[in-house]
Amino acid sequence: xxxxxxxxxxxxxxxxxxxxxxxxxxxxxxxxxxxxxxxxxxxxxxxxxxxxxxxxxxxxxxxxxxxxxxxxxxxxxxxxxxxxxxxxxxxxxxxxxxxxxxxxxxxxxxxxxxxxxxxxxxxxxxxxxxxxxxx
Amino acid sequence: xxxxxxxxxxxxxxxxxxxxxxxxxxxxxxxxxxxxxxxxxxxxxxxxxxxxxxxxxxxxxxxxxxxxxxxxxxxxxxxxxxxxxxxxxxxxxxxxxxxxxxxxxxxxxxxxxxxxxxxxxxxxxxxxxxxxxxx
Numbered sequence: 001x002x003x004x005x006x007x008x009x010x011x012x013x014x015x016x017x018x019x020x021x022x023x024x025x026x027x028x029x030x031x032x033x034x035x036x037x038x039x040x041x042x043x044x045x046x047x048x049x050x051x052x053x054x055x056x057x058x059x060x061x062x063x064x065x066x067x068x069x070x071x072x073x074x075x076x077x078x079x080x081x082x083x084x085x086x087x088x089x090x091x092x093x094x095x096x097x098x099x100x101x102x103x104x105x106x107x108x109x110x111x112x113x114x115x116x117x118x119x120x121x122x123x124x125x126x127x128x129x130x131x132x133x134x135x
Numbered sequence: 136x137x138x139x140x141x142x143x144x145x146x147x148x149x150x151x152x153x154x155x156x157x158x159x160x161x162x163x164x165x166x167x168x169x170x171x172x173x174x175x176x177x178x179x180x181x182x183x184x185x186x187x188x189x190x191x192x193x194x195x196x197x198x199x200x201x202x203x204x205x206x207x208x209x210x211x212x213x214x215x216x217x218x219x220x221x222x223x224x225x226x227x228x229x230x231x232x233x234x235x236x237x238x239x240x241x242x243x244x245x246x247x248x249x250x251x252x253x254x255x256x257x258x259x260x261x262x263x264x265x266x267x268x269x270x
Contacts, residue, residue, distance in 0.1 A: 004239070004247035010187065016151045016216075018162055025160025027153055030216040042243040052145065075247055076236040077229050081151075081165040083237045094212050101211040102218045104139070108177040112139035112210055 007080040008035055014050060017082040019093070022071040028093045029101040031060070033082065038073075045070050047084060064125050066090030091119040095126070142215040143170055149185060152217040154228070157206040163228045164236040166195070168217065173208075180205050182219060199260050201225030226254040230261070 008015055014032040021028055031049035033041065037057050040048040047068035051058035061067035067089045074083040092099040103116040143150055149167040156163055166184035168176065172192050175183040182203035186193035196202035202224045209218040227234040238251040 001246050001248055003245055004241065005245075011146070016165055018153050018165060020162055027155055027162065027218050030151055030153060030211065042241075073241040074237040074250075075239050075241045076165065077231050077233075077238070078236075081236075082241070083162050096212050098212075101213075101216075102209040103212070104210050106139065106208040106210045106217070110138055110140075111136050113136055115209075 004075055004079050006035070006038065006075065006082075007078065010080050014052070015080055015082055017047075017049065017084050019047065019068060020083060020085050022085040022087055026100055027102060028068075028086070028088060028099070031058075038082070041070060041084070042073065047086060060093070061089065064090065064095075066093060066125075068093070095122055097122045097125075139210055139214050141170070141173065141210065141217075142213065145215050149187070150215055150217055152182075152184065152219050154182065154203060155218060155220050157220040157222055161235055162237060163203075163221070163223060163234070166193075173217070176205060176219070177208065182221060195228070196224065199225065199230075201228060201260075203228070230257055232257045232260075 006015060013034050017031050017033045019028045032052060034050040037048045037050045047060045047070060049058045049060060068086040069089060070084060070086055072085040094101040097118045097120050098116050099119045103114055104112040105115050106112055141150060148169050152166050152168045154163045167187060169185040172183045172185045182195045182205060184193045184195060203221040204224060205219060205221055207220040229236040232253045232255050233251050234254045238249055239247040240250050241247055
């Protein structure tokens, strides 16, 4: 057991946080955390990012209800990246209506092919609420 | 099918690239790519990062021989993160001798617990070659 100091300085106070489905192993999305959002994630047991575009804390699922329940937080060798293994609540994490934000394969010619099926309707989930944006 | 423009501008010319074992689904590491390293990764079929610490292209496995054979590149909804699904050559990607760089669980009090077993000896693999550093 050792104490680890997360290296928030390499990227202006943020570290990338990979979100992985605990059961399926699928990678669902990538967000960023600052020290406050990491502490809040660990305190609450639900993922809280720091949104680069909105420049503030962003509780995942705050508008959709699709929160991410934390099962485990892992840290890499250099302590500058996190892997958060979660139980996702709801049918998907992506504001475009997919289970994972990585729903497209990138071909070598720069073309993107959608390889996944929609799992929910964004219009139905985000209606009358501010549209949830990826960070 | 659509053409996608990867958003390298959000993070000074770089995007985070998650490396996932194609067969097991395990997340092995996170690196960064610029447009040149992404093109070279796609051209060669082996992962090439951009090292932030060395400020240059970094072919993963250049000293260890543990290259990452690309099976698929995925792009997220905002086109600012990549998921590279690979067949890893060799016993592990981590310069500390583990299969995955995420070999520690982070407890809420900031303590890190090693949860994985060593899969190789870094001293034997990196002997007489420049030590391979994470970006």
